[in-house]
Amino acid sequence: MRKLFYFILIISLAGASACKKDKSPGSNTNTTAFQLTQDSIYMIAQEDYYWNTSLPTYSVFNPRQYTSGSTDLNKFTGEIDAYTQLSKNPANKNQPYEYDPLNPGSSKYSFIDDGAVNGELNAVKGDFGFNIFYTYTNVIRVSLVYPGSPAAAAGLQRSDQIIGVNGQTDNNIYITNSNDPFNDPAYKFVTGAVNNGSAITLQIRKTNGDTKTITINTKSYTVNPVIYTNTYALKGGRTAGYMVFNSFIGLSNIQARLDSVFNVFSSKNVTDLIIDLRYNGGGDVETSIYLTNLIAPSNVSGSVMNTTYWTANMQNDKYPILQKKLGPFSTGYFKSTNPAQIEKFAKKGSVSATRVFFLVTGNTASASELTINNVKPKMDVQLIGDTTYGKPVGFLSNLIVNGHYLYTPEFETKNSAGEGGYYTGMPPKGTTPTGGVYNGWYVLETITNDFGDTNETLLKYAISYIENGSYPSSSTPKVQSLSSTAIAMSDYQRKILAVKTQSYRKNSMYINLKRK
Secondary structure: OOOOOEOEEEOOOOOOHHHHHHOOOOOOOOOOHHHHHHHHHHHHHHHHOOOHHHOOOHHHHOHHHOOOOOOHHHHHHHHHHHHOOOOOEHHHOOEOOOOOOOOOOOOOOOEEEOOHHHHHOOOEEEEOOEEEEEEEOOEEEEEEEOOOOHHHHOOOOOOOEEEEEOOEEHHHOOOOOOOOHHHOHHHHHHHHHHHHOOEEEEEEEOOOOOEEEEEEEOEEEEOOOEEEEEEEEOHHHOEEEEEEEOOEOOHHHHHHHHHHHHHHHHHOOOOEEEEEOOOOOOEOHHHHHHHHHHHOOHHHOOOEEEEEEEOHHHHOOOOHHHHHHHOOOOOOOOOOOOHHHEEEOOOOOOOOOOEEEEEEOOOOOOHHHHHHHHHOOOOEEEEEEOOOOOOOEEEEEOOEEOOEEEEOOOEEEEEOOOOOOOOOOOOOOEEOOOOOEEEEEEOOOOOOOOOOOOOOHHHHHHHHHHHHOOOOOOOOOOOOOOOOOOOOOOHHHHHHHHHHOOOHHHHOOEOOOOOO
């Protein structure tokens, strides 16, 4: 199962196993645990799904009809995909709110998991620790390496070109079906080896032309999402503070590191912030709020940062399943007017920048977008890169149904200006269908330079703006390659692969909105 980017509300909901009290109408002693789980998934959705008014009755939907798939998770996913396609978003041509343009018919947000997501919230991963991207149909590059991961220990670096995977080379790893690259056999082989294997052997070519072969084994390691930091003394007396931040893990696991980074920024009298969220798929909302308060100017303290809007049933105190598992909650607790649902700024640290550049791509989502939206009304916000994923909604966490974790949206957030609803993503230098206006510059990354290199495309554009007050006048740069025979793909094809290549377990942390 592949889902990318999630808001998650961490509240202990242990014991929701199979939701036995929620037996479906007409259930009998022959009902299986699998069927009860199907019933529970749908009954929870009927009660608390953010767009539950679009859902038909139990008998009309018939959750037990979804039996296709090799595993229970696959079958549950079929049920979830079905009910998440029933809503209509008038701001997006009446497509479902969970419409995924890169995978029509599949839910963009909702998913069910075996517990791996919950473990990653605690900053523990068990994988190779690197991501890849096809910059051309026949050029594969390493886009990111986690510090402390098996890949880092093996010497893998961003911008390394992969020329062999598990003994396979050339057309066995390069895309030949450019009309449908996601279903190309070679693409499936490579991404399967990277995302699902326990050991992988890579032939790589370094940027200096040297080649080498390395073998990497998966193992558990503690995630350090601060991939790179630096400061740059620039023209005009400006100083930029740059941080590559790749996941919003639980605040207790990252707060000291964030404080350290921003203390250095303060000591260097940083005037402009560059926060690189290009591959950051989300994580803990508490961490997003903390980072927001590090970025924001001090004069906003005490003002509204954002407001949480829960599903109508929860706002109207009609949530018996969750009241039993979560509660007790007082009457009106989930109303947007309740102070418990209104987050206010509380400035952290002493960085006093009034402008922030966010480096973004289609893999920028959830808590990353929340952070951008939080500060947007309060300071000069510039987006550089590609349109973000588009996820303004969030989940409850630890909602366990017969041993499986169910994540399906129950709330959305809006900033102090009432802005939200960016379901189609935040476009650099553009507008959303709901009227959101974003400043910045659209440009494709090249992945031929490591993070922090001032010639790296997205960073270069940010520095150019800081020094010159405008973005380079040249057109969008073409993706570069070490190969003179590289075969190009369209921007759309690149976007499909950019999002779909990243396994949700490898590339996305999940938002943990602390109960207030």
